Amino acid sequence: MKTIAVLSRKGGAGKTTVAVSLGIAAQQAGLKAVVADIDPIRSAAVALRGRTAPASILIETTPGKLRAVRDACWRNGCNLLIVDTPPAPTSDVVKAIDVADFCLAVARPSALDIAAIH
Numbered sequence: 001m002k003t004i005a006v007l008s009r010k011g012g013a014g015k016t017t018v019a020v021s022l023g024i025a026a027q028q029a030g031l032k033a034v035v036a037d038i039d040p041i042r043s044a045a046v047a048l049r050g051r052t053a054p055a056s057i058l059i060e061t062t063p064g065k066l067r068a069v070r071d072a073c074w075r076n077g078c079n080l081l082i083v084d085t086p087p088a089p090t091s092d093v094v095k096a097i098d099v100a101d102f103c104l105a106v107a108r109p110s111a112l113d114i115a116a117i118h
């Protein structure tokens, strides 16, 4: 199993869109995928809540529970865990980075988005 953390310090960069799209694309490609929403705004959850077929890919959780979520996904034969993160606080995003094999930093092609990557 691989874990991808989708992150950006800036809101509105496209994190949730990328995380949800990756999760659905992975499921459609035959992978057992899960999107873990750790953003209290719950945008990924809003996008995925009504989507139960062929199987729900949504887990609504908190940064502190991410390690347990990752272990549970692994035990249940999950292939891909995608973590949708909030733009802040940094300590919450670091928890997602800690469990990730790969971090995907999302940015619009604008000066402020690119500055937020640093």
Ligand SMILES: Nc1ncnc2c1ncn2[C@@H]1O[C@H](COP(=O)(O)OP(=O)(O)O)[C@@H](O)[C@H]1O
Pocket: 008, 010, 011, 012, 013, 014, 015, 016, 017, 018, 043
């Ligand atoms: N590649 C894209 N092109 C155009 N609009 C996008 C793109 N990705 C996201 N958006 C739009 O930008 C807004 C913010 O995206 P969102 O994924 O919620 O960002 P974040 O999770 O970083 O706050 C949404 O209205 C979304 O539809």
Ligand SMILES: [Mg+2]
Pocket: 015, 016, 017, 039, 043, 044, 084, 085
């Ligand atoms: Mg978001």
